[in-house]
Amino acid sequence: MQRWILGKKNQITLAGAILIVxxxxxxxxxxxxxxxxxxxxxxxxxxxxxxxxxxxxxLRVKVVSIDVLVTMxxxxxxxxxxxxxxxxxxxxxxxxxxxxxxxxxxxxxxIKELTEMAPESALKQMENGEFExxxxxxxxxxxxxxxxxxxxxxxxxxxxxxxxxINEASITxxxxxxxxxxxxxxxxxxxxxxxxxxxxxxxxxxxTTFGKIIELVEEAQDSKSEAERFIDxxxxxxxxxxxxxxxxxxxxxxxxxxxxxxxxxxxxGALVIGVPVSNVAGIGNGARHGVLLKGSExxxxxxxxxxxxxxxxxxxxxxxxxVAEKEYYGDNIDExxxxxxxxxxxxxxxxxxxxxxxxxETQFSPVENTEVIKGGGVTxxxxxxxxxxxxxxxxxxxxxHISKQARNDIDRFEKGGNxxxxxxxxxxxKILMGVRDQIRAGVKExxxxxxxxxxKNLIMLSGDNQGTVDVVSRELGLTEAHGNMLPEDKSAFxxxxxxxxxxxxxxxxxxxxxxxxxxxNIGIAMGSGTDVAIETSDVxxxxxxxxxxxxxxxxxxxxxxxxxxNIVIAIGVVLFLLASVFFSEWMNMSIGMLVHEGSILVVILxxxxxxxxxxx
Amino acid sequence: MKKATIQLDTLAxxxxxxxxxxxxxxxxxxxxxxxxxLFNASKxxxxxxxxxxxxxxxxxxxxxxxxxxxxxxxxxx
Numbered sequence: 001m002q003r004w005i006l007g008k009k010n011q012i013t014l015a016g017a018i019l020i021v022x023x024x025x026x027x028x029x030x031x032x033x034x035x036x037x038x039x040x041x042x043x044x045x046x047x048x049x050x051x052x053x054x055x056x057x058x059l060r061v062k063v064v065s066i067d068v069l070v071t072m073x074x075x076x077x078x079x080x081x082x083x084x085x086x087x088x089x090x091x092x093x094x095x096x097x098x099x100x101x102x103x104x105x106x107x108x109x110x111i112k113e114l115t116e117m118a119p120e121s122a123l124k125q126m127e128n129g130e131f132e133x134x135x136x137x138x139x140x141x142x143x144x145x146x147x148x149x150x151x152x153x154x155x156x157x158x159x160x161x162x163x164x165x166i167n168e169a170s171i172t173x174x175x176x177x178x179x180x181x182x183x184x185x186x187x188x189x190x191x192x193x194x195x196x197x198x199x200x201x202x203x204x205x206x207x208t209t210f211g212k213i214i215e216l217v218e219e220a221q222d223s224k225s226e227a228e229r230f231i232d233x234x235x236x237x238x239x240x241x242x243x244x245x246x247x248x249x250x251x252x253x254x255x256x257x258x259x260x261x262x263x264x265x266x267x268x269g270a271l272v273i274g275v276p277v278s279n280v281a282g283i284g285n286g287a288r289h290g291v292l293l294k295g296s297e298x299x300x301x302x303x304x305x306x307x308x309x310x311x312x313x314x315x316x317x318x319x320x321x322x323v324a325e326k327e328y329y330g331d332n333i334d335e336x337x338x339x340x341x342x343x344x345x346x347x348x349x350x351x352x353x354x355x356x357x358x359x360x361e362t363q364f365s366p367v368e369n370t371e372v373i374k375g376g377g378v379t380x381x382x383x384x385x386x387x388x389x390x391x392x393x394x395x396x397x398x399x400x401h402i403s404k405q406a407r408n409d410i411d412r413f414e415k416g417g418n419x420x421x422x423x424x425x426x427x428x429x430k431i432l433m434g435v436r437d438q439i440r441a442g443v444k445e446x447x448x449x450x451x452x453x454x455x456k457n458l459i460m461l462s463g464d465n466q467g468t469v470d471v472v473s474r475e476l477g478l479t480e481a482h483g484n485m486l487p488e489d490k491s492a493f494x495x496x497x498x499x500x501x502x503x504x505x506x507x508x509x510x511x512x513x514x515x516x517x518x519x520x521n522i523g524i525a526m527g528s529g530t531d532v533a534i535e536t537s538d539v540x541x542x543x544x545x546x547x548x549x550x551x552x553x554x555x556x557x558x559x560x561x562x563x564x565x566n567i568v569i570a571i572g573v574v575l576f577l578l579a580s581v582f583f584s585e586w587m588n589m590s591i592g593m594l595v596h597e598g599s600i601l602v603v604i605l606x607x608x609x610x611x612x613x614x615x616x
Numbered sequence: 617m618k619k620a621t622i623q624l625d626t627l628a629x630x631x632x633x634x635x636x637x638x639x640x641x642x643x644x645x646x647x648x649x650x651x652x653x654l655f656n657a658s659k660x661x662x663x664x665x666x667x668x669x670x671x672x673x674x675x676x677x678x679x680x681x682x683x684x685x686x687x688x689x690x691x692x693x
Contacts, residue, residue: 006682057681061638105626108656115657137689205691218657236634280656 009050013098016091019043023087040083047090048074064240069263072243073589076260088590089264096597100273103604107281107611114287115214117170117189122154123147136205143201147192156208157199159184164195170210216540217287220295242266258581265577265592270599274566277607282559285613290542291552298538301521302553303560304503308455309494309516311508312462312472315526315546317437321350323358324418325434327409336430338363339382340423343389346370347378351421354435373397377421388424400424406432417471436468442547444476449550449615453557457502461490491515505539507549524549554615562610566603573599617647619691620671622660625684627653632683636660639677645669666690 005012019039027036048071055067070093077086123131125144136154139145144160147153153166165177170189177193180186186199189210205211242263250259279296286293293299310316328336341359344352346367370380376397377390388398392410395402400422402410409432413420418434447458459480462469466483473481482493490506494516497504506513506520517523517537525537526544541548577595580587627633633653640660641648645668652661660678664671675685 003679003682054682058635061635061642061681063634063638065635101626108626111656205689218654218659276655 005050005053009094010098012046012050013091013094016043016047016087016094020087020091023084037083040087043087044074044078044083044090047087047094051090051093064243066239066267066269069239069242069246069267072246073260073263076256076263077589080256082257085589089593092590092593092597096593096600099597099601100604103601103608104277107277107604107608108284109611111217111280111284111287114217117152118210118214119152119154119188123151139201139204141201141204145199145201147186147197147199149192149194149196151192153186153188153190153192153199155188155199155201155205156203156210157186157201159186160198160200162195162197164197165193167191167193213292216292216294217283220283220293220298239266261581261587261589261592262578264589265581265587265596266574267593267596269596270566270570270573270603273600274570274603274607275563277604278559278562278566278610281607281610282555282562282613285611286552286555289551289555290545290548291555292540292542293552293556294538294540298522299556299559301503302505302539302556305455305505305522305553307457307459307497307502307504308450309459309461309490309497309504309506309520310478311490311506311513311516312460312464312469313437314509314544315507316443316460316472316476317439321354321419321435321437323354323433324436324438325413325416326358327406327432329403329406329429329432332425333430334362336423336425338365339385339387339425340389340431342367342382343370343378343380343387351419351435355421355433358433385426388422390422391420392422395422395424395429398424398427400427400429402429414467415471417468419468437464439472439475440546446547446550447476447478450553453550453553455553461485461493487513487515491519494519509544524552551615555610555613558613559610562607566606569599569603569606617663618666619650619663620661620674620688621691622671622675622678622688623686624658624660624678625686627655627658627683635681636678636683639681640674643669643674643677646674 020043023036023039023043026032026039051067051074052071055065055071058065058067070089074086074090077083077089119136121133122136122139123146124134124139125146126132131146139155145154145157147164149164159180159182161182163179163181165179166186167177168187168190170191180195180197185202186197187210188203188208203209206215245266246259246263249262250256253259275296279299282299283293293302337359341356341362342364344355345364365383368381370378372378373390373394375391376394377388379386379388379390379394379398381387388394388400392402406429410420413432413434416434416436418436421431421433421435422429423431423433450458457479458476459482460469460473460476460478461482462472463485464483469481469483472478485493490513494504494506498519498521503522504520505522505524506516507524507526508517509526517525522539523537524539524541526541526546539552541552573595577587577592581592624636633655637651637653640646640651640653640662643664645665647663647665650661650663653659654661660674662674664674671688671690675688679685
């Protein structure tokens with residue numbers, strides 16, 4: 001019976017509205033007071049039923065909820081035979097909660113879109129070898145699954161056979177399909193664009209990368225900031241306090257009408273819901289734009305940020321050094337390139353890889369008598385020629401003559417932040433290459449945007465030499481840049497900034513920088529969906545997309561503003577209502593309930609604006 | 617110890633959270649500190665001792681409060 005009544009809340013609300021209209025028409029239009037009173041009495045009784053049931057359930061688990069206040073107010077109105085008020089208050093309360101539910105669903109829509117991308121079913125290989133469709137919860141680690149074109153990958157796994165291309169946008173944000181073959185890893189929630197594959201399940205359910213992202217976002221929305229915990233603690237005592245106040249007023253003034261009006265006006269509504277609403281809408285917006293914010297404490301710190309510390313390699317720069325500039329001297333360059341490639345092919349030096357990529361297809365020859373000179377380079381014999389590959393010091397050691405023109409080129413390359421690779425054949429300089437790590441596209445503009453949003457210091461820390469670091473820093477317009485730093489130097493640096501009282505964010509790739517990520521007020525991981533990045537940081541930029549950083553910062557500022565607005569609205573409304581009940585003539589229960597429900601809708605609608613937030 | 621996740625119908629009022637939390641915490645066999653009611657995700661998460669309590673009992677208690685249970689999941693902890 002209780003459940004039936006609660007299930008019919010919407011119909012009850014509608015019936016209440018109709019009865020109230022009938023009551024007023026018969027009273028004002030036909031002067032038929034008997035019909036009017038009965039209509040309002042029935043509206044009150046059916047309207048109060050679900051509220052009273054909720055109040056009873058709350059009291060059973062020792063909670064004085066808002067339902068308790070409203071129920072008592074309605075009973076009180078009944079006792080003084082004010083059926084008009086009791087009918088209108090119950091109707092407004094029910095209609096208000098209906099609207100709240102509808103609008104709340106909207107604020108949660110962004111997260112819902114995310115969870116709805118979760119796979120629901122899978123084709124699992126049964127004992128007889130046939131594939132059968134099962135619910136995704138029934139898949140265990142080690143099961144073999146079949147995925148057909150257009151279907152979602154149900155779990156994290158490895159491709160056993162077949163090939164296809166997969167859209168991994170749900171994990172990485174990158175919508176270009178990635179091709180997969182035997183041995184490739186596939187992720188739950190991604191979509192097989194074409195092909196058919198069989199996979200073995202490695203991780204299922206909440207353990208999958210997608211599952212973790214969802215869990216993270218869900219818990220983030222409900223994580224509470226200090227301010228919210230304060231409001232929660234406050235409202236736990238607030239509602240009983242309002243009840244007490246009502247009783248005291250009644251005991252002293254014997255004015256039941258005033259007492260029940262206080263019960264209605266004191267209902268905490270906007271105050272309790274205002275902050276969570278901003279939170280959920282804001283975090284939802286972030287999730288949609290590839291910025292995962294882990295909770296409201298993060299939002300608070302992020303929005304008040306004054307210093308951002310960046311790791312260089314892989315964050316501000318692409319992370320793969322490549323040949324940026326080159327000069328050739330004399331003839332037989334093709335031959336020289338072939339020798340260079342042959343020597344570099346045997347090296348595992350990072351610069352060698354860049355040189356090989358640059359040369360591409362060439363004639364390789366056998367290499368003899370290779371000698372690695374520490375801090376210099378390599379010498380070797382190829383086809384009877386003596387080849388030296390390395391820096392200027394090595395060339396001088398080998399007695400290679402460096403012409404004036406080459407000298408100029410070397411200076412120019414060094415100023416440009418390049419590491420140099422010189423190649424000499426039989427003591428004659430042939431090739432000069434400048435290798436450097438390219439700055440990520442668009443980073444410069446993004447850093448400018450961050451500055452405009454109020455970040456005072458942009459600092460870069462890197463393990464590279466100071467020269468290279470300075471060049472990148474100048475190009476990007478950073479405030480400070482420090483080279484030759486080991487991971488522990490970086491975290492010590494971050495610690496020092498925090499001790500100086502700054503609010504510091506560290507932006508890194510999440511693996512070798514985890515100490516700094518953990519230490520900073522805000523750890524921002526450039527994650528392409530890796531577990532470490534998701535777990536150690538406070539903010540994750542999906543698909544390592546740097547350009548989402550300004551959006552993230554602007555968004556948290558907007559969320560923080562929005563929360564403050566909601567708190568001001570909520571407190572303002574309560575103060576206004578309480579003041580007017582004591583100092584004005586027109587305030588009564590119905591108007592109080594109307595204003596109260598109105599303020600709840602206002603804070604929800606205000607929170608919803610965050611769903612559409614975009615950085616201008 | 618097992619870990620349960622119960623998906624509820626959309627929760628609309630923050631005071632529902634308090635009700636559900638108190639109700640679940642008061643059940644015998646539930647690890648009190650583990651009870652988490654996620655308002656926005658409309659989920660209840662808690663650890664419990666499967667010898668003293670079944671998820672169905674918890675579901676019944678929540679349903680009795682007037683909140684519909686959509687589905688529940690129990691995993692080893």
